[in-house]
Amino acid sequence: MASFKAALSKLFAKFIAMRIQKWATKPVETQQKVFENLISEAKHTAFGKDHNFNAISSIEDFQSNVPIRDYEDLKPYVERVVAGDEDILWKGKPTYFAKTSGTTSGAKYIPITKESMPTHVEAARNAILMYIHETGNSKFVDGKMIFLQGSPVLEEKNGIKLGRLSGIVAHFVPKYLQKNRMPSLETNCIEDWETKVEAIVDETINEDMSIISGIPSWVQMYFEKLIEKSGQNVGDLFKNFNLFIFGGVNYEPYRAKFENLIGRKVDSIELYPASEGFFAFQDKQGEKGMLLQLDSGIFYEFVEAEHFFEKYPKRITIANVKLSVNYVMIISTTAGLWAYNIGDTIQFTSLKPYRVIVSGRIKHFISAFGEHVIGKEVEQALKDAIENTSISVNEFTVAPQINPEEGLPYHEWLVEFENEPDNEPQLIEALETSLQQQNSYYLDLINGKVLKPLKLTKIKKDGFQTYMKSIGKLGGQNKIPRLSNDRKIADRLYELNLTK
Known part of the structure; x- marks a missing residue:
């Protein structure tokens, strides 16, 4: 009652x-x-x-x-x-x-x-x-x-x-x-x-x-x-x-x-x-x-x-x-x-x-090459890519890599997995497909060989928490930006040796 x-x-x-x-x-x-x-x-x-x-x-x-x-x-x-x-x-x-x-x-x-x-x-x-x-x-x-x-x-x-x-x-x-x-x-x-x-x-x-x-x-x-x-x-x-x-x-x-x-x-x-x-x-x-x-x-x-x-x-x-x-x-x-x-x-x-x-x-967007990728698009791409799989993600962010050591520039996805993918190339392909379907500018840049497909970088367990702690923003209302038009977050993750 x-x-x-x-x-x-x-x-x-x-x-x-x-x-x-x-x-x-x-x-x-x-x-x-x-x-x-x-x-x-x-x-x-x-x-x-x-x-x-x-x-x-x-x-x-x-x-x-x-x-x-x-x-x-x-x-x-x-x-x-x-x-x-x-x-x-x-x-x-x-x-x-x-x-x-x-x-x-x-x-x-x-x-x-x-x-x-x-x-x-x-x-x-x-x-x-x-x-x-x-x-x-x-x-x-x-x-x-x-x-x-x-x-x-x-x-x-x-x-x-x-x-x-x-x-x-x-x-x-x-x-x-x-x-x-x-x-x-x-x-x-x-x-x-x-x-x-x-x-x-x-x-x-x-x-x-x-x-x-x-x-x-x-x-x-x-x-x-x-x-x-x-x-x-x-x-x-x-x-x-x-x-x-x-x-x-x-x-x-x-x-x-x-x-x-x-x-x-x-x-x-x-x-x-x-x-x-x-x-x-x-x-x-x-x-x-x-x-x-x-x-x-x-x-x-x-x-x-x-x-x-x-x-x-x-x-x-x-x-x-x-x-x-x-x-x-x-x-x-x-x-x-x-x-x-x-x-x-x-x-x-x-x-x-x-x-x-x-x-x-x-x-918070990536348009290093005129692609105008926004937060909603990367979140949707991840959702589409891991749907009906055993993959689960704790946290992620995306950054452009404008000056790679070799080859074309690309978007780097820095992802902390809870359950990692068995087939990484398949996950990358699924992310790419969803992003290209959502964003015609990005598709044109891939087709025009201005960008190459994204690169996936795994982050160690609790890596994003460690990052947030390092910048004094652990807890409260603080959150990781889903994407940035620069490499400040990505570079810091590398500096702290948080990549796998």
């Missing part, structure tokens, strides 16, 4: 589903309302004055007055906010800064305001409620839940608290979940990731875990240590574990490995959170893509990725997007980010309602 909490969660889920349906069926009107609210609320800020918000009455006006910016371009404003000034990007001061490690600009401070903070929490909650509404499964609310996340210990800068987004969000877990939530605050505050995972294993190994959540690569580390300690697979150890919630990377390369570690299939929910906003979550188990959050204080614009680096790329709203086109996503938010490029590329999988997948990063 369902508990009172489980029964109540079904009623709440029905209410939330109706609310979501309301805005999802009026997407353009919803976005227009969000846009008008953003401009109205920020008219008297320094940014609003500098960009004529008083004179903006349409999206076209906004696009004329506010150019696309990344963090570096917005930094002069952010620095004023960090210094403690008020009414700079958004009214008043932010409540928090989400501190992230930027690749080019050192530490990045992303403002989170009292208006934007609730949208992070509500989207995560609504993802679970939509799952309950669709499946009718609510028993898991009585079990224990774990969210592998950053430390909730926050620093302070000029009266504003700062920390990792997952650590900030940890302070907003609803009271009704507090008893069920693991690990303990003490364990969650451990900074060293390896020590933290060991402590989490000790705390959870004898508990009734029903939901496990985190970035797949780090959850995998947790699962492997559980198995090592208990001698059981995760599904036998946690008999009521039936829901895996993840975000940050594509789950498909990990799926076979996870089913092996768990010993059975479990339902999963994909999330698309970032320090800059919670953009989307999977609202249907059988549908590809995540529901774009159009009513969360975020106004979206999109630029076709292939035109993004032009001087004045065309910016469109959701009213004009098309399926399967690679777009750079541009956001304006109640945290005071304006026409801000978060660096992600997305593709729409559905327009009724608007669902997206993350296809890669605008800076």
